[in-house]
Amino acid sequence: xxxxxxxxxxxxxxxxxxxxxxxxxxxxxxxxxxxxxxxxxxxxxxxxxxxxxxxxxxxxxxxxxxxxxxxxxxxxxxxxxxxxxxxxxxxxxxxxxxxxxxxxxxxxxxxxxxxxxxxxxxxxxxxxxxxxxxxxxxxxxxxxxxxxxxxxxxxxxxxxxxxxxxxxxxxxxxxxxxxxxxxxxxxxxxxxxxxxxxxxxxxxxxxxxxxxxxxxxxxxxxxxxxxxxxxxxxxxxxxxxxxxxxxxxxxxxxxxxxxxxxxxxxxxxxxxxxxxxxxxxxxxxxxxxxxxxxxxxxxxxxxxxxxxxxxxxxxxxxxxxxxxxx
Numbered sequence: 276x277x278x279x280x281x282x283x284x285x286x287x288x289x290x291x292x293x294x295x296x297x298x299x300x301x302x303x304x305x306x307x308x309x310x311x312x313x314x315x316x317x318x319x320x321x322x323x324x325x326x327x328x329x330x331x332x333x334x335x336x337x338x339x340x341x342x343x344x345x346x347x348x349x350x351x352x353x354x355x356x357x358x359x360x361x362x363x364x365x366x367x368x369x370x371x372x373x374x375x376x377x378x379x380x381x382x383x384x385x386x387x388x389x390x391x392x393x394x395x396x397x398x399x400x401x402x403x404x405x406x407x408x409x410x411x412x413x414x415x416x417x418x419x420x421x422x423x424x425x426x427x428x429x430x431x432x433x434x435x436x437x438x439x440x441x442x443x444x445x446x447x448x449x450x451x452x453x454x455x456x457x458x459x460x461x462x463x464x465x466x467x468x469x470x471x472x473x474x475x476x477x478x479x480x481x482x483x484x485x486x487x488x489x490x491x492x493x494x495x496x497x498x499x500x501x502x503x504x505x506x507x508x509x510x511x512x513x514x515x516x517x518x519x520x521x522x523x524x525x526x527x528x529x530x531x532x533x534x535x536x537x538x539x540x541x542x543x544x545x546x547x548x549x550x551x552x553x554x555x556x557x558x559x560x561x562x563x564x565x566x567x568x569x570x571x572x573x574x575x576x577x578x579x580x581x582x583x584x585x586x587x588x589x590x591x592x593x594x595x596x597x598x599x600x601x
Contacts, residue, residue, distance in 0.1 A: 289323035290330050297336055297347055298443065299412060300450045307536070308337065308345045334443050350448045352500040358444055359493040363486055365438050366422065370481035372429025373473045381428040385470055388424060392417045393463055414459070415449055421466060425473070452499040465491070516583050517542040561585045562592050 283291070293313065296302045313324050328345055331337045337345045350358070373381075395414050419442065426435045465488040472481035513523045515537035522538040536543045557580065564574045571582040571589075 285319060286323040286326045289317060289319050290327040292317055293324075293327045294331060294334075294336065297331070298446045298450070302347055304347045304349045304447060304451055306347050308347070336443055336447065348444070348447060350444060350451055352497065354444070355448050355496050355500070356493065358441060358448065359489060359496070362438075362441055362445065363489045363493075365434060365441070366426070366485050366489060367482040368431070368434055369422075369426040369429045369438065370469060370473060370485045371478040372431050372434065373425050374476045374478040374481055376430040377425075377428035377473060381424065382474060385421065385424045385428070385473075388417060388421045389463075389466060389470060392421065392466065395459075415446070418462075419446070425469075428473075448496065452496050457495070462488075515540060515542055516544055516587060519587070558588050562588055565589050 302308070308328065310321050310324050310328070314321050317324070328337060332339075332345070336348055338348050339345060377385075392414070395417060423435075423438070423442075426438050429435070465484070469481060469484045469488060472484050513535055514521050515523060515535075518537060518540040520537050520539040523535050524538060525533060525535060534543060534545055557578065561574050561578055561580055564577070565571070565585065569577075571585050574580065574585050575582040
């Protein structure tokens with residue numbers, strides 16, 4: 276029996292739903308995808324989930340982790356810079372083509388998107404939110420639509436195809452860097468300048484405007500990565516509560532808490548009881564409290580050191596674990 280035109284096949288709808296969850300930020304970058312959990316979440320069998328994962332891997336939205344599991348791709352700084360280098364080159368071609376080939380109907384469609392972006396800018400204020408809420412995601416969608424309409428009006432199908440290949444990674448990158456402060460009014464002005472150059476059929480000016488616009492965005496993303504690097508350097512190192520390894524990766528969130536995963540023993544643990552590198556005197560003090568008869572929970576209340584960490588220290592001191600002292 277043929278599928279009704281208004282109803283997509285199950286494998287297609289599953290793929291589109293999962294893709295939307297990734298690109299909306301509902302599934303975070305670096306989070307591990309488990310087939311059984313996804314099947315339960317989407318109320319489908321594992322077969323369409325496997326097909327969706329295969330397609331998303333081909334689109335470079337998913338990658339294989341150290342244990343052959345699938346995780347959401349995290350864009351590195353080098354990848355981000357390379358993405359923008361490609362995008363700058365391609366979008367200069369797009370605006371030049373739009374200057375030559377855009378029809379009046381296409382220019383009107385671009386202008387309507389600009390008006391919608393202006394309305395969104397007024398509701399957001401001068402600086403974008405720091406989390407992927409509905410307003411910030413709407414702004415990202417309108418921004419994508421603006422640039423794609425320009426590419427469509429270039430009448431260059433090869434160029435449009437290449438930009439579409441970059442689009443998913445650009446969307447992931449934007450979700451990773453939403454905390455970057457953005458002067459929304461200034462961005463809108465830059466878009467208007469690009470549009471005005473296209474309307475005047477001035478290809479050189481349009482290419483110059485789009486290049487400047489994207490270079491500002493590229494510099495802003497570099498600042499986000501630098502702040503993240505500085506924040507990681509100032510944070511205490513997370514260690515595995517089972518094997519004391521420092522080889523830890525983030526593994527999504529659970530009930531609003533950061534989940535970590537040990538690369539050595541594969542133990543998963545929440546940030547609420549992650550073990551950090553404490554000074555030797557703190558460790559020794561907790562052991563002495565336990566030897567004096569205090570319970571693990573009481574030691575946690577008095578020192579702020581998680582009771583799981585204290586248990587590990589006591590076991591190591593008693594020689595019950597074959598792990599080196601930390």
